[in-house]
Amino acid sequence: MSESNSHNAPDALNAGRLRANRQLDEQAVWTRFRAGDQRAFEDLMTTHYRTLFRYGNRFSADPEFIKDSIQDLFLYLWERRVSLHPEVSVKPYLLVSLRRQMHRKKTGKLVNESLTDETEPGFQVEFSVEEQFIEDEAAVRRAEQLKKLLNTLPARQKEVVYLRFFQELSRDEIAGVMSITPQTVSNLLQLAFRQLRNSQGIELLLPLLWLVSTCW
Amino acid sequence: MRDYTHYSSNDFFWDASFRQWVLAPTRESDAFWQQWLAQHSQKQSVISQARSLVLAVGVRELPLSDDDMQQAVRKASLRSQQPLENPSSETPIRPLPVYRQTWFQLAASVLLVLGGYWLWATQYQPTPTTLTDRLTYQHQVADQPVKLVETVNNTLNTMPVRLSDGSLVMLRPQARISYAAQLSGPRREVYLSGEAFFEVQKDPSKPFLIYANGLVTKVLGTSFLIRANPADKDVTVEVKTGRVAVFAQSDPERNQKITDRELSGVVLLPNQKIIYAREAVRLTKSLVENPVMVAPPSARSAFVFDETPLPRVFDALEKAYSVDIVYDESLFANCPLTATLTDQPLFEKLDIICRVSQVQYAVLDGQIIIQGQGCKP
Numbered sequence: 184m185s186e187s188n189s190h191n192a193p194d195a196l197n198a199g200r201l202r203a204n205r206q207l208d209e210q211a212v213w214t215r216f217r218a219g220d221q222r223a224f225e226d227l228m229t230t231h232y233r234t235l236f237r238y239g240n241r242f243s244a245d246p247e248f249i250k251d252s253i254q255d256l257f258l259y260l261w262e263r264r265v266s267l268h269p270e271v272s273v274k275p276y277l278l279v280s281l282r283r284q285m286h287r288k289k290t291g292k293l294v295n296e297s298l299t300d301e302t303e304p305g306f307q308v309e310f311s312v313e314e315q316f317i318e319d320e321a322a323v324r325r326a327e328q329l330k331k332l333l334n335t336l337p338a339r340q341k342e343v344v345y346l347r348f349f350q351e352l353s354r355d356e357i358a359g360v361m362s363i364t365p366q367t368v369s370n371l372l373q374l375a376f377r378q379l380r381n382s383q384g385i386e387l388l389l390p391l392l393w394l395v396s397t398c399w
Numbered sequence: 400m401r402d403y404t405h406y407s408s409n410d411f412f413w414d415a416s417f418r419q420w421v422l423a424p425t426r427e428s429d430a431f432w433q434q435w436l437a438q439h440s441q442k443q444s445v446i447s448q449a450r451s452l453v454l455a456v457g458v459r460e461l462p463l464s465d466d467d468m469q470q471a472v473r474k475a476s477l478r479s480q481q482p483l484e485n486p487s488s489e490t491p492i493r494p495l496p497v498y499r500q501t502w503f504q505l506a507a508s509v510l511l512v513l514g515g516y517w518l519w520a521t522q523y524q525p526t527p528t529t530l531t532d533r534l535t536y537q538h539q540v541a542d543q544p545v546k547l548v549e550t551v552n553n554t555l556n557t558m559p560v561r562l563s564d565g566s567l568v569m570l571r572p573q574a575r576i577s578y579a580a581q582l583s584g585p586r587r588e589v590y591l592s593g594e595a596f597f598e599v600q601k602d603p604s605k606p607f608l609i610y611a612n613g614l615v616t617k618v619l620g621t622s623f624l625i626r627a628n629p630a631d632k633d634v635t636v637e638v639k640t641g642r643v644a645v646f647a648q649s650d651p652e653r654n655q656k657i658t659d660r661e662l663s664g665v666v667l668l669p670n671q672k673i674i675y676a677r678e679a680v681r682l683t684k685s686l687v688e689n690p691v692m693v694a695p696p697s698a699r700s701a702f703v704f705d706e707t708p709l710p711r712v713f714d715a716l717e718k719a720y721s722v723d724i725v726y727d728e729s730l731f732a733n734c735p736l737t738a739t740l741t742d743q744p745l746f747e748k749l750d751i752i753c754r755v756s757q758v759q760y761a762v763l764d765g766q767i768i769i770q771g772q773g774c775k776p
Binding site: 225228229248309317318 | 409412413448451454455457459461468479480557561569571598624725
């Protein structure tokens with residue numbers, strides 16, 4: 184009989200363990216990066232490239248611009264590696280920095296200029312339905328309905344739902360990226376689900392709330 | 400322990416473990432879910448519905464191949480090892496006075512030659528009569544009654560240019576655009592040579608038009624890429640988000656296509672691309688015969704409604720005007736509309752719909768919001 188719990192979905196416990204391991208590794212790479220290890224530069228960039236690219240896509244639809252910005256970001260950090268904070272939550276830090284970088288480039292501001300007086304551009308995400316994965320009309324309608332509901336969520340709820348379910352960020356990472364507290368992240372998710380539930384007129388089960396508040 | 404036995408397909412959709420199994424299964428997760436399915440065979444159809452929901456409902460992401468990614472990392476790594484140059488994002492580069500840069504010296508001599516030819520070609524030759532020549536960037540810009548602003552990208556990177564309406568043009572190296580400093584007037588017009596990526600601010604009342612080597616691209620608010628290099632035989636348009644319409648500048652119906660509130664011509668959807676052969680336009684007929692540019696059925700017949708449920712009406716409006724209409728589908732699903740709305744502009748169409756169906760609309764953040772009591776079946 185294998186060790187793994189055959190009754191439990193292999194997620195909560197394992198995911199927690201995996202995440203802890205990943206964080207240790209990330210810290211190690213970050214330390215080496217700050218120390219000027221060329222290999223760490225490549226590791227860091229490779230590890231986070233796709234996440235950064237997808238996040239950058241929320242602020243621009245131009246792939247070349249997104250790639251340029253990611254490159255500029257890493258070169259900028261590399262140049263300042265000595266003055267980088269030794270202990271940061273790497274992923275949120277990179278995501279926020281990319282967002283700032285792209286905004287500055289678009290508005291022509293210099294990196295050191297303060298952004299305090301500006302509202303940054305909206306986070307844009309549009310949910311869509313790929314019909315080739317659906318076989319019957321009823322399912323298409325259901326998918327379209329879900330998509331419509333998701334697209335009409337208020338901006339911040341939409342952002343949290345996207346980052347949690349479609350980018351698989353943890354609650355803390357989302358808090359870091361959006362500059363809000365982890366509790367606010369949970370609250371926004373709950374609001375989103377309440378709205379989805381009411382609009383659909385379907386009772387989403389209580390286990391869903393459990394999912395939202397405790398599993399991470 | 401989570402009890403999945405009473406989960407609906409929507410519940411599975413939001414479950415992290417289920418999503419992971421559908422999108423990126425591991426041996427472990429696959430074993431778990433296959434076993435669960437075997438033990439709960441009555442949930443087979445719910446599971447398969449949920450599975451297709453997870454696969455189908457998502458966010459359209461830009462593609463990025465592993466190769467592209469590795470190349471990008473390698474390139475950045477190499478750049479990081481070069482001796483400290485002025486980073487493009489930090490202190491503004493103070494360029495050497497232009498006459499001292501070697502590229503200028505070289506380009507100057509080349510330019511002289513080219514310039515000479517150009518002068519000769521226009522001054523000492525009869526004025527160019529080919530359509531293609533008349534539709535080049537230089538000629539188009541020179542023909543404009545108003546003096547236009549020109550921005551040229553002589554750097555090695557993409558250069559962002561913000562227009563007075565808030566639209567953003569990402570000029571690729573060597574590209575250039577000309578535009579009126581204030582985009583006032585009934586239309587927003589831009590002339591392009593080279594390659595650029597456009598993010599156009601939504602403004603259904605003022606279509607955005609780009610003239611590039613004989614192709615006209617018309618948008619209401621969207622993002623897309625145009626490649627119109629002077630030396631190329633083709634012009635390419637690739638759409639990332641939204642919808643654009645393209646038609647030949649020499650198209651006899653072009654004035655109507657330009658001024659119409661609707662999009663007519665060949666309408667491109669996201670991820671679609673069109674290649675327009677410049678020379679072929681000499682024969683208007685061959686353009687129409689080109690299979691890529693099949694003319695869509697006239698948008699006009701789409702606005703005759705007979706007991707049509709409102710959601711279908713709103714859908715038709717969304718498609719034709721490239722606007723988002725937000726409404727409660729279940730509330731209006733049973734509201735039929737009988738009306739002919741072909742000749743009115745968008746907001747008059749909406750006014751009529753509202754009077755007849757007793758709803759109100761408001762425009763908010765570039766979207767049209769519909770409110771009302773709905774209809775009981």
